[in-house]
Amino acid sequence: MTADRDPRRPSERRRDPQPLLRRRIASGRGAMEQPNATGDGPLRLDVRFWVLVVAVGVAGGLFGVALTAVLDAVVHLAYGGTVAGFAAAVQEASWARRLVVLAVAGLVTGVGWALLRRFAAGRPADLDDAVWTGTGELSFRRSSVSSLLSMVAVGAGASLGREAGPKLMGAVSGSLLSRWAGTPPEQRRLLVACGAGAGMAAVYNVPVGGALIAAEVLLGSITLPVVLPALACSTVATVAAWVYLPVQATYADVPAFPVTATQVVWALVAGPVVGLLAVAWTRLVGWVSEHRVRGRWAALGPLVGFAALGGVAVAFPQLLGNGQDLAEGAFLGTVPLGLALVLVALKPLVTALCLGSGATGGLFTPTLATGAVLGVVLGSAWELAWPGGPAGGYALVAAAAFLAAATQAPLSALVLVVELTRTADSLVVPVALAVAGATVVARYVDGYSIYSARLPRTAPTADGDEPARRVEGAG
Template identity: 50%
Template sequence: MLAVATGVLAGLAGAALMVLLHATAHLTYSYRSGDFLTAVEQAGAARRVVALAAAGAVAGIGWWLLRWWTGPGGSEVSTALWRDEGRLPLRRSLGTAVLSVVIVGMGASLGREAAPRLTGAALASRLSDWAHISTAHRRLLAACGAGAGMACVYNVPLGGALLTLEAMLGVLSLRLALPALVTSCIATAVSWTVLPTGPTYRLPNVGVSASLTVFAVLIGPVAGLAAVGWVRMIRIAHRHRPTGWRLLVMPLLVFTMVGVLAVPYPQLLGNGKDIVQLTLGAQLAAPALVALLFLKPLATAGSLGSGASGGLFTPTVATGALLGSLAGQGWTHAWPGPAAGFAVIGAAAVLAAAMQAPVAAVVLMLELTRTIDALMVPLLFAVCGAMLVSRRLDTPSIYSVRLPAQ
């Protein structure tokens, strides 16, 4: 019953947060529907800079006030699961989630999934208090709530369940699979009352291709190295997050810089969903791919390091898609292949190595794009290559690297 209640609450909370995200984007950029990037481009360069500066002010003042109001304590899902026995302060977590989704709606270069993940885990933690369950069950329920929050906003019930097990709990166990599946499926079904039911990314038809398979074998280790560099960037950014009065200033400065960069590259704003879609449609030339491959991770790591709270899932997918698309453009000169396939393969490989969750990464990319047959084998080759490199270099995940030092 607790798993069912967690799924329902996570689904309702996830839907509510996405409505808030949409409303914020509408107020900031007159966004109504379709691609967020179109609204950002139509808003004009000056409005982008002003919007990001305002987002930085909201982030700095908001989190400073939240810490003053709620007192000491953290609101990181990973820390709660691995250090705090699955306990999350509800007020602090809900406040962080709302602020996170508001600044993403205003264009912050962070993922939107952090808010529903945190909210789902915090609600599960409160249910655990009410039911007086054991520490092990509390930790499991909090992880299920986090996975359910992720599942409902991306419409990935199986991927959300696997993320719960592989990335958050660190174990693929049949005993733990049932509650993870139940919460993710219920949350996704509940969110359908408000959120779209289609795939996150529109993918053109991709057939079975020998070119893609060989490309996947070669790009895997490269993607692994890229993921290692990305995780290390996140570690550096997290270790240098400001405290005290600096929390009021740093988000404003960093977000304004991102806004300035968004004058020539409006694709930098938001979580990176539109970047992925552009790579799937082969709509970015090589110079733009190179620039965004450098600037998007930098903008996201800088935003996180400024003291803001946000997700890393879609920025990681976008980084991998940019890498795969750029490498694919060179590869097609020797052996032509579908551009969308190159992007999906790069995204899956970087995501797997960055999360240290190969099974979840493969399933998530297949669910996000609603493709199975043609890309399954290339995805597995690329993910295996990326994982071998990242494990060889003893790389943590983008979640564990944010744990506070003991």
């Protein structure tokens, strides 16, 4: 049994560096006892570091603006619309035009990514690896070209998220500025994570959610030396992005749903179910990452994958794009149950198809959209037994739970859904219940996230191509 600490001994949690007020308060504890407010440790948040945080935030916001402008230009060229009106522009386009656009985009991006893998091999461009196992070093050349190709793919209608490019370029900003300033690896990793969160915050107008992505997902720490720079960086990036991007919420038309008893009980029951389905989705992501097209056929993989998506989209054009319009329709209660039953199966499959073809893109919004239509299905079934909950409310709760379980980031998922809608706080109790239940089940059953499932192996494959996914426990 461990003896109680002698109150006369100095605390193990001394602040370093020391606060400006050297005289401690009357408690007699000569240190900061609150666990999240202890010393900076190797991070050393000095004046130079804070200047870098602001600079990374500005750069992350402007990269988000530039890449969104590229995305708008691609959507306008392909369908005559913009990201804000993507669904309407796609619906008005003929199936033949959609198929041609996707095939051309697949050819262009496939050749581009194949050339990158050949001529920029060894240059780091994997954000998660750079933060989790590396020193925060990222290649500007490879990352910038890959981000541009990703925006072309998403703008043409590939079922991938648009956040991958802005997150990566925000992270690259942190990597380059920390290299220029000569910061130690600990600070560099923090700046890279802050830059990634800032890039996401900028394009979705979610400063707190972006900060939590940096802290909870990338760094796994909710201490002040992590949260403060992450929040400052994401906020600066969000404000910088307002020069081009809208100030309102991404899902601005979602009403504030009332809390009902049936929804609270449904959240308790549905959370574990959503968690199990999120495990299946995460495993699918891992499988297609392991078996994506490689070698001599890598340049043609996106062409075939995007064309196949275009073929499926002849009947279901809602599958095109990252899924933002699909999620909004589910939140507004305009997705019929029959269509939701089809899309809840097809959306993850076509997203996995695009990912397995060798394309690079995000999974945030496709995951959110899948969770939203899953909520339509599960909520409709629940309403048969205990009616009284709004359809959009079920979709919103399930979207947060599915995102939380798939990312293993419950706080980030909850806050992101609130910030994306600015109205979901009315459902914060059922959202929190479902998020907790889904994340616990996913963590207990499997423990992977859609980010860790995509991690590369530590050794290259036999064909000399980029490494495949690391498999824990593999001999």
